[in-house]
Amino acid sequence: xxxxxxxxxxxxxxxxxxxxxxxxxxxxxxxxxxxxxxxxxxxxxxxxxxxxxxxxxxxxxxxxxxxxxxxxxxxxxxxxxxxxxxxxxxxxxxxxxxxxxxxxxxxxxxxxxxxxxxxxxxxxxxxxxxxxxxxxxxxxxxxxxxxxxxxxxxxxxxxxxxxxxxxxxxxxxxxxxxxxxxxxxxxxxxxxxxxxxxxxxxxxxxxxxxxxxxxxxxxxxxxxxxxxxxxxxxxxxxxxxxxxxxxxxxxxxxxxxxxxxxxxxxxxxxxxxxxxxxxxxxxxxxxxxxxxxxxxxxxxxxxxxxxxxxxxxxxxxxxxxxxxxxxxxxxxxxxx
Amino acid sequence: xxxxxxxxxxxxxxxxxxxxxxxxxxxxxxxxxxxxxxxxxxxxxxxxxxxxxxxxxxxxxxxxxxxxxxxxxxxxxxxxxxxxxxxxxxxxxxxxxxxxxxxxxxxxxxxxxxxxxxxxxxxxxxxxxxxxxxxxxxxxxxxxxxxxxxxxxxxxxxxxxxxxxxxxxxxxxxxxxxxxxxxxxxxxxxxxxxxxxxxx
Ligand code: HEM
Numbered sequence: 001x002x003x004x005x006x007x008x009x010x011x012x013x014x015x016x017x018x019x020x021x022x023x024x025x026x027x028x029x030x031x032x033x034x035x036x037x038x039x040x041x042x043x044x045x046x047x048x049x050x051x052x053x054x055x056x057x058x059x060x061x062x063x064x065x066x067x068x069x070x071x072x073x074x075x076x077x078x079x080x081x082x083x084x085x086x087x088x089x090x091x092x093x094x095x096x097x098x099x100x101x102x103x104x105x106x107x108x109x110x111x112x113x114x115x116x117x118x119x120x121x122x123x124x125x126x127x128x129x130x131x132x133x134x135x136x137x138x139x140x141x142x143x144x145x146x147x148x149x150x151x152x153x154x155x156x157x158x159x160x161x162x163x164x165x166x167x168x169x170x171x172x173x174x175x176x177x178x179x180x181x182x183x184x185x186x187x188x189x190x191x192x193x194x195x196x197x198x199x200x201x202x203x204x205x206x207x208x209x210x211x212x213x214x215x216x217x218x219x220x221x222x223x224x225x226x227x228x229x230x231x232x233x234x235x236x237x238x239x240x241x242x243x244x245x246x247x248x249x250x251x252x253x254x255x256x257x258x259x260x261x262x263x264x265x266x267x268x269x270x271x272x273x274x275x276x277x278x279x280x281x282x283x284x285x286x287x288x289x290x291x292x293x294x295x296x297x298x299x300x301x302x303x304x305x306x307x308x309x310x311x312x313x314x315x316x317x318x319x320x321x322x323x324x325x326x327x328x329x330x331x332x333x334x335x336x
Numbered sequence: 337x338x339x340x341x342x343x344x345x346x347x348x349x350x351x352x353x354x355x356x357x358x359x360x361x362x363x364x365x366x367x368x369x370x371x372x373x374x375x376x377x378x379x380x381x382x383x384x385x386x387x388x389x390x391x392x393x394x395x396x397x398x399x400x401x402x403x404x405x406x407x408x409x410x411x412x413x414x415x416x417x418x419x420x421x422x423x424x425x426x427x428x429x430x431x432x433x434x435x436x437x438x439x440x441x442x443x444x445x446x447x448x449x450x451x452x453x454x455x456x457x458x459x460x461x462x463x464x465x466x467x468x469x470x471x472x473x474x475x476x477x478x479x480x481x482x483x484x485x486x487x488x489x490x491x492x493x494x495x496x497x498x499x500x501x502x503x504x505x506x507x508x509x510x511x512x513x514x515x516x517x518x519x520x521x522x523x524x525x526x527x528x529x530x531x532x533x534x535x536x
Pocket of ligand 1 (some may be wrong): 393
Protein backbone atom coordinates (compact mmCIF):
# COMPACT_ATOMS: atom_id res chain seq x y z
CA UNK A 1 0.00 0.00 0.00
CA UNK A 2 1.17 3.45 -0.87
CA UNK A 3 1.92 6.13 1.62
CA UNK A 4 -0.95 8.52 1.27
CA UNK A 5 -1.21 10.15 4.61
CA UNK A 6 -2.18 13.54 3.38
CA UNK A 7 -4.34 12.54 0.46
CA UNK A 8 -8.03 11.89 0.92
CA UNK A 9 -7.77 11.69 4.67
CA UNK A 10 -8.37 15.35 4.97
CA UNK A 11 -11.87 16.36 4.20
CA UNK A 12 -11.93 20.08 3.89
CA UNK A 13 -14.35 22.37 5.62
CA UNK A 14 -14.54 26.07 5.26
CA UNK A 15 -14.56 27.47 8.74
CA UNK A 16 -11.00 28.22 9.74
CA UNK A 17 -11.01 30.22 12.94
CA UNK A 18 -9.38 27.66 15.21
CA UNK A 19 -6.79 26.73 12.67
CA UNK A 20 -6.02 30.37 12.15
CA UNK A 21 -5.21 30.86 15.79
CA UNK A 22 -3.07 27.75 15.74
CA UNK A 23 -1.10 28.87 12.70
CA UNK A 24 -0.54 32.25 14.24
CA UNK A 25 0.86 30.58 17.30
CA UNK A 26 3.11 28.46 15.18
CA UNK A 27 4.56 31.41 13.35
CA UNK A 28 5.06 33.03 16.74
CA UNK A 29 7.20 30.07 17.76
CA UNK A 30 9.37 30.68 14.75
CA UNK A 31 9.66 34.38 15.41
CA UNK A 32 10.46 34.12 19.07
CA UNK A 33 12.86 31.25 18.86
CA UNK A 34 12.64 27.97 20.62
CA UNK A 35 13.01 28.61 24.32
CA UNK A 36 11.13 31.82 24.73
CA UNK A 37 8.11 30.50 22.93
CA UNK A 38 8.30 27.36 24.95
CA UNK A 39 7.69 29.10 28.21
CA UNK A 40 5.03 31.26 26.61
CA UNK A 41 3.10 28.24 25.38
CA UNK A 42 3.60 26.34 28.56
CA UNK A 43 2.15 29.18 30.55
CA UNK A 44 -0.96 29.44 28.37
CA UNK A 45 -1.68 25.75 28.78
CA UNK A 46 -1.28 25.79 32.50
CA UNK A 47 -3.62 28.74 32.81
CA UNK A 48 -6.23 26.90 30.78
CA UNK A 49 -5.85 23.72 32.72
CA UNK A 50 -6.18 25.55 36.00
CA UNK A 51 -9.16 27.54 34.82
CA UNK A 52 -11.05 24.32 34.34
CA UNK A 53 -10.27 23.17 37.78
CA UNK A 54 -12.86 25.03 39.82
CA UNK A 55 -14.14 22.02 41.73
CA UNK A 56 -10.97 20.49 43.01
CA UNK A 57 -9.85 22.06 46.24
CA UNK A 58 -6.19 21.25 46.09
CA UNK A 59 -4.35 23.81 44.01
CA UNK A 60 -2.36 21.51 41.77
CA UNK A 61 0.51 22.74 39.66
CA UNK A 62 -0.40 22.19 36.02
CA UNK A 63 1.77 19.73 34.12
CA UNK A 64 4.38 21.52 32.04
CA UNK A 65 4.56 20.61 28.37
CA UNK A 66 7.40 21.71 26.13
CA UNK A 67 7.59 22.50 22.44
CA UNK A 68 8.79 19.88 19.98
CA UNK A 69 10.46 20.35 16.62
CA UNK A 70 8.46 18.73 13.89
CA UNK A 71 7.72 18.63 10.20
CA UNK A 72 4.44 20.46 9.73
CA UNK A 73 1.53 18.83 8.00
CA UNK A 74 1.18 20.38 4.58
CA UNK A 75 -2.57 20.43 4.15
CA UNK A 76 -4.59 21.17 7.22
CA UNK A 77 -7.83 22.44 5.89
CA UNK A 78 -9.96 20.80 8.55
CA UNK A 79 -11.41 22.80 11.40
CA UNK A 80 -9.39 21.86 14.43
CA UNK A 81 -10.84 21.22 17.85
CA UNK A 82 -9.49 24.03 20.05
CA UNK A 83 -6.56 22.98 22.19
CA UNK A 84 -8.27 23.71 25.50
CA UNK A 85 -11.02 21.24 24.59
CA UNK A 86 -8.58 18.59 23.39
CA UNK A 87 -6.77 18.72 26.72
CA UNK A 88 -9.79 18.96 29.02
CA UNK A 89 -12.26 16.42 27.62
CA UNK A 90 -10.70 13.01 27.92
CA UNK A 91 -11.59 9.40 28.51
CA UNK A 92 -8.70 8.10 30.58
CA UNK A 93 -10.32 5.99 33.29
CA UNK A 94 -7.00 5.54 35.08
CA UNK A 95 -7.63 9.09 36.31
CA UNK A 96 -11.40 8.82 36.76
CA UNK A 97 -14.44 8.18 34.59
CA UNK A 98 -15.73 11.71 34.11
CA UNK A 99 -14.43 13.61 31.09
CA UNK A 100 -13.03 16.33 33.32
CA UNK A 101 -11.35 13.90 35.74
CA UNK A 102 -8.10 13.35 33.79
CA UNK A 103 -7.26 17.03 33.51
CA UNK A 104 -8.04 17.50 37.19
CA UNK A 105 -6.28 14.40 38.52
CA UNK A 106 -3.32 13.86 36.24
CA UNK A 107 -1.31 17.07 36.48
CA UNK A 108 1.39 15.64 38.73
CA UNK A 109 1.87 12.51 36.61
CA UNK A 110 5.58 11.69 36.13
CA UNK A 111 6.61 10.97 32.56
CA UNK A 112 10.36 11.27 32.84
CA UNK A 113 12.00 8.76 33.31
CA UNK A 114 9.92 6.53 31.04
CA UNK A 115 10.60 3.15 29.51
CA UNK A 116 8.81 1.78 26.50
CA UNK A 117 9.74 -1.86 26.03
CA UNK A 118 9.49 -3.40 22.57
CA UNK A 119 9.57 -7.19 22.86
CA UNK A 120 7.97 -10.50 21.98
CA UNK A 121 8.33 -12.20 18.61
CA UNK A 122 11.17 -9.96 17.44
CA UNK A 123 14.81 -10.49 16.61
CA UNK A 124 15.95 -7.23 18.15
CA UNK A 125 14.02 -6.31 21.27
CA UNK A 126 14.83 -2.86 22.63
CA UNK A 127 13.72 -0.21 25.05
CA UNK A 128 13.08 3.47 24.40
CA UNK A 129 13.85 5.95 27.18
CA UNK A 130 12.09 9.24 27.60
CA UNK A 131 14.53 11.17 25.40
CA UNK A 132 14.48 8.49 22.72
CA UNK A 133 10.75 9.04 22.27
CA UNK A 134 11.50 12.45 20.83
CA UNK A 135 14.80 11.83 19.10
CA UNK A 136 14.90 8.30 17.67
CA UNK A 137 12.46 8.88 14.81
CA UNK A 138 11.65 11.99 12.78
CA UNK A 139 8.61 13.67 14.24
CA UNK A 140 5.90 14.89 11.96
CA UNK A 141 2.55 16.53 12.43
CA UNK A 142 -0.56 14.57 11.50
CA UNK A 143 -3.97 16.14 11.63
CA UNK A 144 -6.39 13.31 12.36
CA UNK A 145 -10.04 12.98 13.17
CA UNK A 146 -10.65 11.17 16.43
CA UNK A 147 -14.01 9.40 16.63
CA UNK A 148 -15.04 8.28 20.10
CA UNK A 149 -17.27 5.22 20.43
CA UNK A 150 -19.61 7.50 22.39
CA UNK A 151 -20.43 9.31 19.11
CA UNK A 152 -18.49 12.53 19.50
CA UNK A 153 -15.39 13.48 17.57
CA UNK A 154 -12.51 15.93 17.44
CA UNK A 155 -9.85 16.99 14.95
CA UNK A 156 -6.42 17.00 16.53
CA UNK A 157 -2.97 18.03 15.28
CA UNK A 158 -0.87 15.19 16.66
CA UNK A 159 2.92 15.01 16.62
CA UNK A 160 4.60 11.66 16.30
CA UNK A 161 5.90 8.96 14.00
CA UNK A 162 4.48 5.86 12.35
CA UNK A 163 4.39 2.80 14.57
CA UNK A 164 5.95 0.91 11.68
CA UNK A 165 9.28 2.62 12.51
CA UNK A 166 9.40 0.86 15.84
CA UNK A 167 8.26 -2.48 14.48
CA UNK A 168 10.80 -2.41 11.64
CA UNK A 169 13.57 -1.62 14.07
CA UNK A 170 12.56 -4.57 16.23
CA UNK A 171 12.56 -6.88 13.21
CA UNK A 172 9.57 -9.20 13.82
CA UNK A 173 10.00 -12.96 13.44
CA UNK A 174 7.75 -14.92 11.13
CA UNK A 175 5.58 -15.85 14.09
CA UNK A 176 4.55 -12.27 14.78
CA UNK A 177 0.92 -11.77 13.72
CA UNK A 178 -0.42 -9.24 16.21
CA UNK A 179 0.84 -6.34 18.31
CA UNK A 180 -0.14 -6.06 21.97
CA UNK A 181 0.06 -2.74 23.83
CA UNK A 182 0.03 -2.02 27.52
CA UNK A 183 -0.49 1.16 29.56
CA UNK A 184 1.61 1.96 32.61
CA UNK A 185 0.38 0.22 35.77
CA UNK A 186 1.12 2.53 38.67
CA UNK A 187 -1.71 2.68 41.21
CA UNK A 188 0.21 5.27 43.22
CA UNK A 189 -0.05 7.75 40.40
CA UNK A 190 -3.30 6.57 38.86
CA UNK A 191 -6.27 6.77 41.24
CA UNK A 192 -8.44 4.70 38.89
CA UNK A 193 -6.05 1.78 39.31
CA UNK A 194 -6.25 2.06 43.09
CA UNK A 195 -10.02 1.97 43.30
CA UNK A 196 -12.53 0.10 41.16
CA UNK A 197 -15.04 2.85 41.79
CA UNK A 198 -12.78 5.60 40.44
CA UNK A 199 -11.52 3.42 37.58
CA UNK A 200 -14.90 2.35 36.25
CA UNK A 201 -14.56 -1.32 37.13
CA UNK A 202 -11.78 -1.98 34.63
CA UNK A 203 -9.05 -4.55 35.36
CA UNK A 204 -5.82 -2.67 34.88
CA UNK A 205 -3.39 -2.35 33.21
CA UNK A 206 -5.31 -1.24 30.14
CA UNK A 207 -4.36 -3.40 27.16
CA UNK A 208 -4.98 -3.01 23.45
CA UNK A 209 -4.01 -4.75 20.26
CA UNK A 210 -3.76 -4.52 16.50
CA UNK A 211 -3.20 -6.99 13.73
CA UNK A 212 0.36 -6.68 12.43
CA UNK A 213 -0.76 -5.29 9.06
CA UNK A 214 -2.89 -2.69 10.83
CA UNK A 215 0.06 -1.75 12.99
CA UNK A 216 2.30 -1.41 9.92
CA UNK A 217 -0.14 0.86 8.10
CA UNK A 218 1.50 4.28 7.70
CA UNK A 219 -1.51 6.01 9.25
CA UNK A 220 -0.96 4.22 12.55
CA UNK A 221 0.80 6.76 14.69
CA UNK A 222 2.76 6.74 17.91
CA UNK A 223 2.05 10.22 19.19
CA UNK A 224 4.32 12.13 21.54
CA UNK A 225 2.69 15.53 21.26
CA UNK A 226 -0.19 17.70 20.13
CA UNK A 227 -0.58 21.32 19.16
CA UNK A 228 3.18 21.71 18.81
CA UNK A 229 4.09 20.51 22.30
CA UNK A 230 4.63 17.32 24.24
CA UNK A 231 1.47 15.52 25.36
CA UNK A 232 -0.15 16.51 28.60
CA UNK A 233 -0.84 13.52 30.89
CA UNK A 234 -4.60 13.54 30.29
CA UNK A 235 -3.92 12.87 26.59
CA UNK A 236 -1.60 9.94 27.29
CA UNK A 237 1.86 11.39 27.97
CA UNK A 238 4.55 10.72 27.14
CA UNK A 239 3.61 8.40 24.27
CA UNK A 240 0.34 6.98 23.02
CA UNK A 241 -1.09 5.17 20.05
CA UNK A 242 -3.38 6.91 17.54
CA UNK A 243 -5.35 4.75 15.10
CA UNK A 244 -7.57 7.25 13.34
CA UNK A 245 -9.90 4.80 11.58
CA UNK A 246 -10.84 3.01 14.80
CA UNK A 247 -12.87 4.13 17.80
CA UNK A 248 -10.87 6.13 20.30
CA UNK A 249 -10.57 3.40 22.92
CA UNK A 250 -8.16 1.53 20.60
CA UNK A 251 -5.73 4.45 20.84
CA UNK A 252 -4.13 3.37 24.10
CA UNK A 253 -2.42 5.99 26.25
CA UNK A 254 0.81 6.22 28.24
CA UNK A 255 2.23 3.09 26.63
CA UNK A 256 5.00 1.11 28.35
CA UNK A 257 4.88 -2.10 26.36
CA UNK A 258 4.67 -3.04 22.71
CA UNK A 259 4.83 -6.76 22.23
CA UNK A 260 4.72 -8.67 18.97
CA UNK A 261 2.66 -11.82 19.47
CA UNK A 262 1.35 -14.82 17.58
CA UNK A 263 -2.27 -14.86 18.79
CA UNK A 264 -4.90 -12.15 18.95
CA UNK A 265 -4.21 -10.38 22.26
CA UNK A 266 -6.93 -9.53 24.79
CA UNK A 267 -8.16 -5.93 24.75
CA UNK A 268 -9.63 -4.07 27.72
CA UNK A 269 -13.07 -2.98 26.53
CA UNK A 270 -13.61 -6.26 24.73
CA UNK A 271 -12.99 -8.14 27.98
CA UNK A 272 -15.39 -5.83 29.79
CA UNK A 273 -18.28 -5.98 27.30
CA UNK A 274 -17.58 -8.28 24.34
CA UNK A 275 -20.94 -7.67 22.70
CA UNK A 276 -20.37 -3.92 22.66
CA UNK A 277 -16.69 -3.55 21.84
CA UNK A 278 -14.95 -5.82 19.37
CA UNK A 279 -11.24 -6.36 18.77
CA UNK A 280 -11.37 -4.47 15.48
CA UNK A 281 -13.54 -1.52 16.53
CA UNK A 282 -13.32 0.09 13.09
CA UNK A 283 -15.46 3.20 12.84
CA UNK A 284 -18.55 1.94 11.05
CA UNK A 285 -21.80 3.91 10.66
CA UNK A 286 -23.63 0.71 9.67
CA UNK A 287 -22.92 -1.20 12.84
CA UNK A 288 -24.54 0.42 15.85
CA UNK A 289 -23.35 0.10 19.37
CA UNK A 290 -26.05 -2.03 21.04
CA UNK A 291 -27.09 0.99 23.06
CA UNK A 292 -26.73 3.89 20.66
CA UNK A 293 -26.49 4.73 16.98
CA UNK A 294 -23.10 5.11 15.29
CA UNK A 295 -24.54 6.61 12.10
CA UNK A 296 -23.69 10.17 13.07
CA UNK A 297 -21.52 12.04 15.53
CA UNK A 298 -21.14 15.40 17.20
CA UNK A 299 -17.98 17.17 16.04
CA UNK A 300 -16.53 19.18 18.88
CA UNK A 301 -15.04 22.43 17.62
CA UNK A 302 -15.29 25.96 18.92
CA UNK A 303 -19.07 26.17 19.27
CA UNK A 304 -20.86 25.77 22.58
CA UNK A 305 -24.16 24.09 23.42
CA UNK A 306 -25.95 25.69 20.52
CA UNK A 307 -23.50 24.67 17.80
CA UNK A 308 -25.09 22.63 15.04
CA UNK A 309 -22.36 20.06 14.86
CA UNK A 310 -24.01 16.73 14.14
CA UNK A 311 -22.39 15.19 11.06
CA UNK A 312 -22.57 11.84 9.31
CA UNK A 313 -20.07 9.28 10.45
CA UNK A 314 -17.95 7.92 7.60
CA UNK A 315 -16.84 4.31 7.19
CA UNK A 316 -13.35 3.95 8.65
CA UNK A 317 -13.79 7.51 9.91
CA UNK A 318 -13.10 8.75 6.38
CA UNK A 319 -9.82 6.86 6.00
CA UNK A 320 -11.29 4.09 3.83
CA UNK A 321 -9.00 4.82 0.91
CA UNK A 322 -5.96 4.13 3.05
CA UNK A 323 -7.21 1.18 5.07
CA UNK A 324 -10.22 -0.61 3.58
CA UNK A 325 -7.90 -3.02 1.73
CA UNK A 326 -6.87 -4.40 5.12
CA UNK A 327 -10.37 -5.81 5.55
CA UNK A 328 -11.08 -7.23 2.11
CA UNK A 329 -13.40 -10.27 2.31
CA UNK A 330 -14.05 -9.66 5.99
CA UNK A 331 -17.56 -9.43 7.37
CA UNK A 332 -17.32 -6.19 9.31
CA UNK A 333 -20.65 -6.82 11.04
CA UNK A 334 -19.28 -9.98 12.54
CA UNK A 335 -15.82 -8.55 13.23
CA UNK A 336 -16.93 -5.24 14.71
CA UNK B 337 -41.87 16.81 69.42
CA UNK B 338 -42.27 19.57 66.87
CA UNK B 339 -45.40 21.62 67.02
CA UNK B 340 -47.52 21.40 63.90
CA UNK B 341 -46.23 23.43 60.98
CA UNK B 342 -48.51 26.26 60.00
CA UNK B 343 -49.38 27.44 56.51
CA UNK B 344 -46.73 30.15 56.61
CA UNK B 345 -43.89 27.75 57.20
CA UNK B 346 -45.16 25.48 54.43
CA UNK B 347 -45.16 28.47 52.07
CA UNK B 348 -41.65 29.28 53.16
CA UNK B 349 -40.44 25.72 52.51
CA UNK B 350 -42.12 25.85 49.11
CA UNK B 351 -40.30 29.05 48.30
CA UNK B 352 -37.01 27.38 49.19
CA UNK B 353 -37.88 24.46 46.93
CA UNK B 354 -38.67 26.82 44.07
CA UNK B 355 -35.40 28.66 44.49
CA UNK B 356 -33.21 25.60 44.88
CA UNK B 357 -34.74 23.90 41.84
CA UNK B 358 -35.13 26.85 39.55
CA UNK B 359 -31.84 28.68 40.08
CA UNK B 360 -29.55 25.73 39.18
CA UNK B 361 -31.56 25.09 36.03
CA UNK B 362 -31.37 28.73 35.02
CA UNK B 363 -27.68 28.91 35.88
CA UNK B 364 -27.04 25.79 33.80
CA UNK B 365 -28.29 27.41 30.61
CA UNK B 366 -26.63 30.67 31.55
CA UNK B 367 -23.30 28.90 31.66
CA UNK B 368 -24.15 27.01 28.47
CA UNK B 369 -24.85 30.29 26.73
CA UNK B 370 -21.42 31.59 27.69
CA UNK B 371 -19.80 28.26 26.71
CA UNK B 372 -18.65 27.57 30.25
CA UNK B 373 -19.64 23.91 30.38
CA UNK B 374 -16.39 22.38 29.20
CA UNK B 375 -15.58 20.76 25.89
CA UNK B 376 -18.83 18.85 25.52
CA UNK B 377 -21.66 20.99 26.86
CA UNK B 378 -24.20 18.63 25.32
CA UNK B 379 -23.15 15.74 27.48
CA UNK B 380 -22.98 18.12 30.44
CA UNK B 381 -26.55 19.41 30.18
CA UNK B 382 -27.97 15.93 29.52
CA UNK B 383 -26.26 14.48 32.55
CA UNK B 384 -26.96 17.47 34.76
CA UNK B 385 -30.69 17.52 34.06
CA UNK B 386 -30.92 13.69 34.17
CA UNK B 387 -29.30 13.43 37.58
CA UNK B 388 -31.21 16.52 38.71
CA UNK B 389 -34.53 14.96 37.68
CA UNK B 390 -33.71 11.73 39.46
CA UNK B 391 -32.60 13.48 42.66
CA UNK B 392 -35.73 15.59 42.79
CA UNK B 393 -37.89 12.59 41.99
CA UNK B 394 -36.39 10.62 44.87
CA UNK B 395 -36.85 13.63 47.13
CA UNK B 396 -40.55 13.56 46.29
CA UNK B 397 -40.66 9.97 47.53
CA UNK B 398 -39.04 10.99 50.81
CA UNK B 399 -41.85 13.42 51.65
CA UNK B 400 -44.56 11.09 52.87
CA UNK B 401 -42.36 8.82 55.02
CA UNK B 402 -40.82 11.96 56.46
CA UNK B 403 -44.23 13.51 57.15
CA UNK B 404 -45.27 10.33 58.92
CA UNK B 405 -42.05 10.17 60.91
CA UNK B 406 -42.26 13.80 62.01
CA UNK B 407 -46.03 13.61 62.40
CA UNK B 408 -46.33 16.68 60.17
CA UNK B 409 -49.24 15.96 57.85
CA UNK B 410 -48.95 19.32 56.13
CA UNK B 411 -45.61 18.37 54.61
CA UNK B 412 -47.55 16.18 52.18
CA UNK B 413 -48.48 19.38 50.36
CA UNK B 414 -44.85 19.64 49.23
CA UNK B 415 -45.10 16.51 47.15
CA UNK B 416 -46.80 18.27 44.30
CA UNK B 417 -44.28 21.05 43.80
CA UNK B 418 -41.36 18.65 44.15
CA UNK B 419 -42.94 16.19 41.73
CA UNK B 420 -43.56 18.96 39.24
CA UNK B 421 -39.91 19.95 39.36
CA UNK B 422 -38.88 16.33 38.76
CA UNK B 423 -41.11 16.48 35.70
CA UNK B 424 -39.68 19.85 34.62
CA UNK B 425 -36.10 18.61 34.86
CA UNK B 426 -37.06 15.46 32.91
CA UNK B 427 -38.59 17.57 30.16
CA UNK B 428 -35.43 19.67 29.93
CA UNK B 429 -33.40 16.46 29.94
CA UNK B 430 -35.28 15.04 26.95
CA UNK B 431 -35.33 18.38 25.15
CA UNK B 432 -31.56 18.58 25.62
CA UNK B 433 -31.33 15.21 23.97
CA UNK B 434 -33.61 16.26 21.12
CA UNK B 435 -32.21 19.75 20.57
CA UNK B 436 -28.51 19.29 21.22
CA UNK B 437 -27.70 15.60 20.95
CA UNK B 438 -29.72 14.46 17.91
CA UNK B 439 -30.22 18.10 16.85
CA UNK B 440 -33.82 17.90 15.64
CA UNK B 441 -33.27 14.75 13.64
CA UNK B 442 -36.77 13.53 14.54
CA UNK B 443 -36.36 10.23 12.73
CA UNK B 444 -33.26 9.47 14.72
CA UNK B 445 -35.03 10.60 17.90
CA UNK B 446 -37.98 8.27 17.31
CA UNK B 447 -35.83 5.34 16.24
CA UNK B 448 -33.61 5.80 19.30
CA UNK B 449 -36.69 5.65 21.53
CA UNK B 450 -37.77 2.33 20.05
CA UNK B 451 -34.40 0.76 19.37
CA UNK B 452 -32.44 1.58 22.49
CA UNK B 453 -33.78 -0.18 25.55
CA UNK B 454 -32.31 2.41 27.91
CA UNK B 455 -34.10 5.18 26.07
CA UNK B 456 -37.32 3.16 25.86
CA UNK B 457 -37.45 2.81 29.63
CA UNK B 458 -36.53 6.49 30.00
CA UNK B 459 -39.48 7.31 27.78
CA UNK B 460 -41.76 5.13 29.90
CA UNK B 461 -40.56 7.10 32.92
CA UNK B 462 -41.20 10.40 31.22
CA UNK B 463 -44.63 9.27 29.99
CA UNK B 464 -45.72 8.40 33.51
CA UNK B 465 -44.28 11.63 34.94
CA UNK B 466 -46.21 13.56 32.29
CA UNK B 467 -49.52 11.91 33.25
CA UNK B 468 -48.79 12.61 36.90
CA UNK B 469 -47.98 16.25 36.18
CA UNK B 470 -51.07 16.78 34.05
CA UNK B 471 -53.32 15.36 36.77
CA UNK B 472 -51.66 17.19 39.62
CA UNK B 473 -54.03 20.15 39.72
CA UNK B 474 -56.59 20.07 42.52
CA UNK B 475 -59.55 20.43 40.16
CA UNK B 476 -58.58 17.46 38.07
CA UNK B 477 -57.58 15.55 41.16
CA UNK B 478 -61.04 16.05 42.67
CA UNK B 479 -62.86 15.09 39.51
CA UNK B 480 -60.84 11.89 39.20
CA UNK B 481 -61.92 10.57 42.58
CA UNK B 482 -60.25 7.32 43.57
CA UNK B 483 -58.81 6.79 40.12
CA UNK B 484 -56.34 9.55 40.92
CA UNK B 485 -54.64 7.44 43.58
CA UNK B 486 -54.55 4.47 41.25
CA UNK B 487 -52.86 6.57 38.57
CA UNK B 488 -50.42 8.12 41.02
CA UNK B 489 -49.34 4.71 42.25
CA UNK B 490 -47.59 4.50 38.88
CA UNK B 491 -44.99 6.78 40.47
CA UNK B 492 -43.25 3.63 41.68
CA UNK B 493 -43.15 2.15 38.18
CA UNK B 494 -41.67 5.44 36.95
CA UNK B 495 -39.01 5.22 39.65
CA UNK B 496 -38.04 1.73 38.62
CA UNK B 497 -37.96 2.71 34.93
CA UNK B 498 -35.73 5.70 35.65
CA UNK B 499 -33.11 3.85 37.68
CA UNK B 500 -32.98 1.11 35.04
CA UNK B 501 -32.55 3.86 32.43
CA UNK B 502 -29.61 5.23 34.41
CA UNK B 503 -28.09 1.79 34.95
CA UNK B 504 -28.27 0.92 31.27
CA UNK B 505 -27.00 4.30 30.10
CA UNK B 506 -23.51 3.99 31.55
CA UNK B 507 -20.57 2.22 29.93
CA UNK B 508 -18.91 0.57 32.90
CA UNK B 509 -19.11 2.94 35.86
CA UNK B 510 -21.94 1.14 37.64
CA UNK B 511 -21.33 2.34 41.19
CA UNK B 512 -23.42 5.49 40.99
CA UNK B 513 -26.50 3.93 39.36
CA UNK B 514 -26.33 1.08 41.86
CA UNK B 515 -26.36 3.57 44.74
CA UNK B 516 -29.49 5.13 43.25
CA UNK B 517 -31.12 1.71 42.86
CA UNK B 518 -30.42 0.99 46.52
CA UNK B 519 -31.94 4.32 47.57
CA UNK B 520 -35.06 3.65 45.50
CA UNK B 521 -35.40 0.15 46.96
CA UNK B 522 -35.14 1.59 50.48
CA UNK B 523 -37.85 4.13 49.69
CA UNK B 524 -40.06 1.36 48.34
CA UNK B 525 -39.39 -0.86 51.35
CA UNK B 526 -40.70 1.94 53.57
CA UNK B 527 -44.00 1.47 51.76
CA UNK B 528 -44.13 -2.29 51.99
CA UNK B 529 -47.33 -2.33 54.04
CA UNK B 530 -49.06 -0.42 51.34
CA UNK B 531 -47.88 -2.77 48.59
CA UNK B 532 -49.02 -5.73 50.69
CA UNK B 533 -52.50 -4.23 50.86
CA UNK B 534 -52.66 -4.06 47.05
CA UNK B 535 -51.98 -7.71 46.68
CA UNK B 536 -54.43 -8.88 49.30
C1 HEM C 1 -37.51 9.96 26.29
C2 HEM C 1 -37.00 10.08 27.47
C3 HEM C 1 -35.52 10.12 27.78
C4 HEM C 1 -34.45 10.19 26.93
C5 HEM C 1 -34.42 10.25 25.41
C6 HEM C 1 -33.26 10.21 27.75
C7 HEM C 1 -31.96 10.27 27.27
C8 HEM C 1 -30.84 10.14 28.04
C9 HEM C 1 -29.48 10.16 27.53
C10 HEM C 1 -29.09 10.31 26.07
C11 HEM C 1 -28.65 10.00 28.58
C12 HEM C 1 -27.12 10.01 28.55
C13 HEM C 1 -26.57 8.66 28.33
C14 HEM C 1 -25.08 8.75 28.09
O1 HEM C 1 -24.35 9.16 28.99
O2 HEM C 1 -24.65 8.41 27.00
C15 HEM C 1 -29.46 9.87 29.76
C16 HEM C 1 -28.97 9.69 31.02
C17 HEM C 1 -29.74 9.81 32.17
N1 HEM C 1 -31.10 10.04 32.23
FE1 HEM C 1 -32.36 10.11 30.66
N2 HEM C 1 -33.63 10.17 29.08
C18 HEM C 1 -35.00 10.12 29.14
C19 HEM C 1 -35.79 10.10 30.28
C20 HEM C 1 -35.28 10.28 31.56
C21 HEM C 1 -36.08 10.54 32.74
C22 HEM C 1 -37.60 10.67 32.76
C23 HEM C 1 -35.19 10.65 33.79
C24 HEM C 1 -35.41 10.96 35.26
C25 HEM C 1 -36.47 11.43 35.81
C26 HEM C 1 -33.88 10.42 33.28
C27 HEM C 1 -32.73 10.40 34.04
C28 HEM C 1 -31.47 10.14 33.56
C29 HEM C 1 -30.30 9.97 34.38
C30 HEM C 1 -30.26 10.02 35.90
C31 HEM C 1 -29.22 9.75 33.51
C32 HEM C 1 -27.76 9.50 33.88
C33 HEM C 1 -27.01 10.77 33.88
C34 HEM C 1 -25.55 10.55 34.15
O3 HEM C 1 -25.01 9.53 33.72
O4 HEM C 1 -24.95 11.43 34.79
N3 HEM C 1 -33.95 10.22 31.91
N4 HEM C 1 -30.79 9.98 29.39
